[in-house]
Amino acid sequence: MLTMTLREAGGPLVPERRPDPVPGPGQVRLNITACGVCRTDLHVVDGDLPPRRPTITPGHEIVGVVDAIGPGVVGRRIGERLGAAWLAWTCGDCRYCREGRENLCDRARFHGWTCDGGYADRIVADARYCFALPATLSDAECAPLLCAGLIGFRAWRMACAGRTVETLGLYGFGAAAHLLAQLAIWRGQQVHAFVRPGDEAAAALARELGCVWAGVSGQAPPVPLDAAIIFAPVGALVPEALAAVRKGGAVICAGIHMSDIPAMPYERLWGERTLASVANLTRQDGLDYFPMAEQAGVRPHVTLYPLERANEALDDLRKGRFAGAAVLVNAGPP
Numbered sequence: 001m002l003t004m005t006l007r008e009a010g011g012p013l014v015p016e017r018r019p020d021p022v023p024g025p026g027q028v029r030l031n032i033t034a035c036g037v038c039r040t041d042l043h044v045v046d047g048d049l050p051p052r053r054p055t056i057t058p059g060h061e062i063v064g065v066v067d068a069i070g071p072g073v074v075g076r077r078i079g080e081r082l083g084a085a086w087l088a089w090t091c092g093d094c095r096y097c098r099e100g101r102e103n104l105c106d107r108a109r110f111h112g113w114t115c116d117g118g119y120a121d122r123i124v125a126d127a128r129y130c131f132a133l134p135a136t137l138s139d140a141e142c143a144p145l146l147c148a149g150l151i152g153f154r155a156w157r158m159a160c161a162g163r164t165v166e167t168l169g170l171y172g173f174g175a176a177a178h179l180l181a182q183l184a185i186w187r188g189q190q191v192h193a194f195v196r197p198g199d200e201a202a203a204a205l206a207r208e209l210g211c212v213w214a215g216v217s218g219q220a221p222p223v224p225l226d227a228a229i230i231f232a233p234v235g236a237l238v239p240e241a242l243a244a245v246r247k248g249g250a251v252i253c254a255g256i257h258m259s260d261i262p263a264m265p266y267e268r269l270w271g272e273r274t275l276a277s278v279a280n281l282t283r284q285d286g287l288d289y290f291p292m293a294e295q296a297g298v299r300p301h302v303t304l305y306p307l308e309r310a311n312e313a314l315d316d317l318r319k320g321r322f323a324g325a326a327v328l329v330n331a332g333p334p
């Protein structure tokens with residue numbers, strides 16, 4: 001099998017040939033056809049997230065076809081298309097798991113960070129943590145839904161919990177925001193998109209998808225926001241978003257990594273505004289999200305790269321050279 005492996009944080013991914021993995025008890029092997037390129041992958045490669053292994057194969061928006069099944073797996077079949085996401089395994093015994101908050105499990109494993117991910121042509125994954133995918137979307141279109149879509153969905157539900165959200169701000173209009181915007185607009189919300197300076201492609205995509213306003217981060221939106229979600233890993237956006245949100249509103253930080261949040265006057269938070277983070281995802285998020293995304297007609301805007309060009313895809317993500325989501329595509333091993 002071919003993998004694109006990170007041998008040292010900050011270095012390039014290196015192509016490697018390895019023996020095909022063999023699924024163990026409870027696992028399936030996926031012949032990978034597509035894997036999304038997520039900003040979390042960039043945090044792993046750049047060393048923003050502390051390394052958990054000497055070497056790692058990134059990637060956690062994995063779409064593939066089952067070509068081998070390990071002992072004890074039920075409900076899966078050879079030839080079935082499945083998705084594997086960031087959450088690879090949880091203990092099932094800790095307080096968080098028992099409370100239905102497996103996303104907070106201290107012993108959790110994550111594809112592309114603590115165990116090898118999808119920048120490869122094959123992977124073994126715990127069958128219990130794999131998802132059936134919308135039949136109306138291609139493999140490349142399904143891939144971004146497995147993290148960008150899921151994390152945006154979890155952040156959106158948190159932002160809307162206990163309040164009426166008619167005006168929603170999305171800071172950092174990349175893979176997650178362009179998927180969530182479609183869902184929020186379908187639900188009747190007015191979406192305001194905030195893009196980095198000079199990123200007219202992202203602003204144009206936001207308008208094309210139906211956002212009522214697209215402007216540069218740092219600008220005040222034309223109306224007060226009921227809630228805002230920050231996807232960009234920029235701590236300075238937190239005070240800005242709080243200033244844009246009306247009393248009783250919410251600001252949700254959706255990334256796994258963010259630069260330091262600067263000091264700000266308490267007045268920015270006062271007025272029963274809520275500031276919270278989203279961490280990882282649960283399997284239930286996927287079970288809830290995929291049918292809703294399909295019903296809403298969510299369709300990713302994707303830029304495709306061959307697996308061997310993973311370094312180029314990551315650099316293009318780092319420098320904002322595409323709008324929407326990047327996906328590595330792979331014909332799979334013979």
